[in-house]
Amino acid sequence: MEKIKVGIIGTGLAWERLHYPAYQELTDRYEIRALCDIDRSRAEKWAEQLGLDSQRDVYSDFQALIDRKDLQVIDIMVPIVKNHPVAELVARSGKAVLLEKPMGATLDQANATRDLPTHYGIPMMVAENYRYSEEFNLLRDLVGQKKIGDPVHFIYQNTNCFPCAMTKDTFSATEWRQHPAYPGGDILDAAIHPLAGLRHIFGGIQFLQSFGVPQKDDFSPYAAVTVNLHFMSGVIGQFAYYPAGQEIQKPLVGLRIFGTHGMIYMEDNQCGVINVFHNDGGHEIIPFKPMRGYYNELVNFYNSLTGQEAISVTPDMEMGDLRTVYAILQSITEQEVIKVDKVPQYTVH
Template sequence: MEKRIKIGIIGSGGIAGAHVKAYKELDYVDIVAVADVVPGRAEQFIAKWELGFAAAYDDHRKLLELDLDGVSICTPNVAHYQTTIDALNAGKQVMLEKPMSVTLEQAVEMVQTAKKTGNMLNVGFQPRYDPNMALLKDLVQSGQLGDVYYVETGGGRRRGMPGGTFIREDLAGAGAIADIGCYSLDMAMNTLGNPKPVTVSAYTSNHFGTNRKYHPEADRFQVEDFGAALVRFDNGLVMNFKISWAMHMDTLGATMFLGTDAGLKVTPAGKGPWSGVWDGSVGSITMFHDIAGHHTESPIPTVEHKKNLFHEKVRDFVEAVRDGRPAPIPGEQIVRNQAVIDGILRSAKAKREVEVFIPEF
């Protein structure tokens, strides 16, 4: 008889519903508890998602006292750090929603705690499960581009600013950079083999979010809606990064990988005002290279698929828990993503270039 996997959910906001839906598609998973700091919300969530006899708590530490195989952490960003530390120390395997944390120091401690306890810290970047993301990584890692020396990535929505907890600094920690920028960073950095950032020079602004003409919660808007940065890595690579929740432009351009032998131009999939960022699939891939002295453009056929990427990331986490495998997307990779975000916020505040230091694990 197949072992049943017992899961707890910490945080019952919107993204928690996506986790529950994916877990319920796995017939050997039981969601046995839900915790939310707002009294009554866990009970409402359990009723909404028909979770039967799941226990409800308003303190995640009570949930962690249960015999659980793993937890999904779906809290606002500022709570990622403490709930993850508590869950790892309680012996639970962790599926953590992005972004990893608010600061680099928090991310480092989270990874160190996972190492110390021997428990899994898996960070949820579902676009990695798109076959076209794997194709892109294979192309870059194959050496066909030669030495990659420059990358340009990011994304922009003409209009796509969220509200609520996303725009409060005390709950989100940051705005567009952490919300959708982390996807752009992971797409590029994972493709490149996760190089180590060493310096960041950045700029951020919130001209649209704080203007009532563009946002109904302008008076409560506390985070950035735009960011741009130049990031240097320890291997000499340079990244030009830009991200926007709102702008007077149709696009901030495609992602580009420039190499000494060839270059790749990559566009995201999706249409509409909330598209244009790397939280989904690949739209097109084109290689620019020379053949017999002629400038040549070669379209790379993308992979047609019907995968539900969110389901794939949850299933992979559950199977890793069941089989005793390492984290599919380990925290020690994503800490470099968080280091860039942390560097952008520090640099923008200081109005100068800042150094990035990540300890060895």
């Protein structure tokens, strides 16, 4: 099996906890050849663990890594404000791009990132793990197969206590997330995931209307947001995101999808089961393995690079996810209903 040769830009938490474990399962398909980090000593520690030469294969200047002729793919895990400029330099070099979401800190940046594959003729995948996760693919299939009849509406409560994690060894402890230099703060960084999951299940969004509770903390302009959503498929629902506090009562509200013949319930994406309740009293428990999105996206990217299948999560799909976040922020500010998508589907079935 051909091994794809990879260079890594950014060896922080996203690499350590998300991408690296997936690469470890795919050593027959990927070979990590070079590492770059603004903290060279951190990259050197990883080089030692991976058996790389710290003099030859470790960089603090990402352009020097990009210039290496032996690399086929660059996996970019940097602060959001650097996503577009780094991705553009990689694309300009002719190498394939694996980029963490979101594609840019602004809509203009994201639009420019979306166009990189066309401008430079390179493959690019946006690493939106919710679209590759077992649970959201199961949910999409259950809805598509009308397991509960026609879907009518949903509620989705997502709580992410940012302040609880700020002093721990977590993503919330990073300086650039605590004091973000991009609109929306944690809403753009974290709420984009469950919103991508909803779009994966139901498709494009026709309208949305949002409300927010303002706060002074830098990590997010709002302590909580609620969003009324009208999908182009006709499904309606409410998404609530609470980054400033906790949901103490168990089981969690989670995601509940109501249909003409029953309902689907998933407490959260770590619980490992999806419950299907039928109006006739029947009940099914469908298991899933959490945290498989990163593995699945790397499998899909490998298969696309070797001509076996298309990239499932295209830049256009991720652009729709990002546009949804910006529409939420716009709706709160303008106190208006906002149109979001022009086409009904941003999913690959």
